[in-house]
């Protein structure tokens with residue numbers, strides 16, 4: 001029997017009877033029906049694409065506010081850069097002795113800290129280095145807790161999927177989403193693009209921007225098999241010192257604001273771009289090759305002969321790709337002056353922090369008592385309907401973006417975008433028409449901190 | 455473990471092995487000043503002159519604990535009288551350091567007519583003393599992790615022989631030392647935050663009473679409160695005054711104090727209904743969602759839930775949203791609270807227009823039903 005004949009026959013006589021016909025089957029074995037992509041219509045209120053730093057929080061917020069919520073994530077776990085990328089020290093929730101970002105992101109971070117038996121630093125003391133107020137989390141726990149919270153909020157999490165088409169028709173979005181063995185036609189009222197790359201924004205036909213040169217990505221790893229203290233650094237070329245030192249940072253019980261570092265070694269990956277499967281594959285391959293080269297080099301150095309990799313993240317973490325061209329573009333001046341807009345929905349605190357050419361970092365610190373904020377308009381692509389973004393693709397100039405992109409800020413944006421989307425859905429309108437006061441009220445109910453209210 | 459502060463000779467030896475200390479602790483014995491030089495971190499701190507009249511406990515090596523009028527430990531002080539040697543010359547060092555009962559630096563005092571001077575023998579001016587006092591009060595300075603030879607920019611192999619003053623102050627510390635007195639700052643900071651402080655903390659920990667805890671939590675400096683909460687004894691009597699004090703700290707807007715106060719209460723304590731009820735009162739009053747969440751998860755560690763907590767929690771079920779509702783229902787479920795009134799309160803949620811809330815109520819009621827079967 002030819003293959004085609006066999007298929008046709010399977011279709012007509014059904015699986016069970018075919019099992020009986022087949023002479024090669026052992027007892028208990030059945031032949032599976034030939035593979036066909038399952039196609040399913042899905043109707044939802046809010047569709048979030050990207051279950052990373054911002055998207056996870058957005059999904060939980062939307063679900064808790066009572067909206068039917070679907071979350072598409074092309075990877076296999078929640079958390080994105082915070083977990084899969086290995087940047088497991090979200091910051092910054094506190095500035096100048098006060099908490100500035102709360103809500104669901106902070107809840108998730110605090111739960112992770114508690115369940116890991118860690119201790120928070122005393123945030124009332126302003127540290128002499130801003131990053132000391134980042135909170136190290138156990139990435140495994142973080143992703144487990146995120147998933148538990150999504151489940152409790154009845155979020156339909158769809159791993160291994162990615163949209164291939166988005167179309168706006170008569171007040172609703174229609175999205176084709178493809179994954180392993182599935183192809184879904186999703187109809188939704190509101191979309192939140194949390195891919196980090198503004199990919200869905202671009203697919204929807206709205207403008208996205210990027211610089212000719214982008215910041216490098218990083219492949220995060222850790223090493224063992226050497227003792228930093230006993231190395232004779234004079235005999236080791238300077239370019240390796242950073243790798244050897246950085247890797248030895250220890251996660252400690254945090255009793256003061258002074259010790260929140262985690263083991264965090266990384267190799268830079270120039271031009272890393274996670275926007276498409278192809279560019280992300282390339283970023284991963286480059287990162288892995290760079291790491292292999294580094295390990296080989298290190299093993300040739302005195303005292304490092306037994307160096308080995310003890311952990312490597314599965315993906316290269318990406319700092320910068322595309323940003324949306326929003327209803328408002330946050331400028332560096334807005335950022336460093338701590339401008340609060342009428343429609344500011346969340347705070348952001350970090351130095352302007354631009355990794356240049358993989359060799360140096362341009363940093364500009366915020367002056368005392370300055371805290372930047374994110375207006376709703378920066379989350380809405382220009383001329384869009386029923387569409388929001390959250391995360392590092394927020395509409396901003398490059399320098400403002402280098403501060404806005406940090407994790408606590410992304411979480412704050414995720415919550416704000418979701419609260420807006422839920423109200424837009426309930427009112428049958430588009431995000432820019434939702435009353436800002438109503439959004440703020442909903443955010444307050446869910447523990448978020450509103451700019452201007454602390 | 456009996457505590458021994460090194461005798462003068464030991465201290466002397468220690469300093470000798472760190473020769474460049476020498477210039478640093480240069481206490482000049484010229485008689486320039488008539489009044490004793492004294493600096494403290496709190497203007498209200500008044501020590502010394504009448505120490506003789508107060509009850510003192512000595513631990514040897516001039517370390518004393520002074521009792522307050524109410525008989526509670528008040529502060530510690532230590533008089534350092536030693537020699538600091540450099541270039542084969544020894545100079546006397548005489549200074550008293552004061553600590554709170556928690557080992558927090560309170561201040562220092564020089565004997566009458568003595569003063570500190572810099573490496574170039576210039577005496578400290580008032581601004582130098584004030585800055586020094588501020589630096590000594592900062593426990594987060596990195597001096598404990600810095601070797602003395604790292605204070606100056608010079609080759610490390612030259613440390614033992616080179617005149618330490620000749621190098622430039624290392625950039626790493628230049629902003630956290632009194633100008634021209636890098637070693638003085640460094641070594642005094644290490645005295646303040648060294649073994650005596652450790653001993654003080656251990657000793658206070660061993661004699662702490664309910665009254666002392668109440669006093670610290672009510673009246674003291676914030677870091678003393680954190681200190682005592684972080685070491686909260688497991689078997690101390692919890693008076694109602696102490697419970698009120700802890701409740702006030704949890705409700706307080708200072709997150710770290712509230713966070714530390716909740717963590718001060720360990721699981722075995724939670725078989726006390728009074729403690730559970732104090733926690734739940736704080737829950738009702740707190741405006742911080744994360745503090746509320748911590749309280750509920752703390753109550754989840756209790757072996758049972760007091761009726762008082764059940765009654766109040768039932769009455770607030772219908773006001774809760776999001777994670778707060780999830781937390782509270784989880785707590786009631788964990789303690790198998792399934793009386794009619796509670797079930798009614800949860801059933802009322804079924805008419806909410808938020809499907810998330812309805813789902814939480816359904817889940818709770820279903821779990822109760824299963825556990826009944």
Ligand SMILES: Cc1cc2nc3c(=O)[nH]c(=O)nc-3n(C[C@H](O)[C@H](O)[C@H](O)COP(=O)(O)OP(=O)(O)OC[C@H]3O[C@@H](n4cnc5c(N)ncnc54)[C@H](O)[C@@H]3O)c2cc1C
Nearest residue numbers: 050052053054074080081091196218317318391392406407
């Ligand atoms: C190396 C490095 C170091 C950093 N250091 C810090 C730091 O110290 N502190 C700090 O706070 N921040 C730091 N950041 C910045 C911060 O981590 C990121 O900017 C932030 O996490 C971005 O969040 P996001 O939600 O926008 O994107 P992500 O967290 O990257 O999430 C995007 C998610 O979308 C998914 N996705 C993408 N495309 C699709 C698709 N087509 N379909 C479905 N799913 C898709 C991805 O799999 C991912 O899960 C660092 C970033 C990097 C890369």
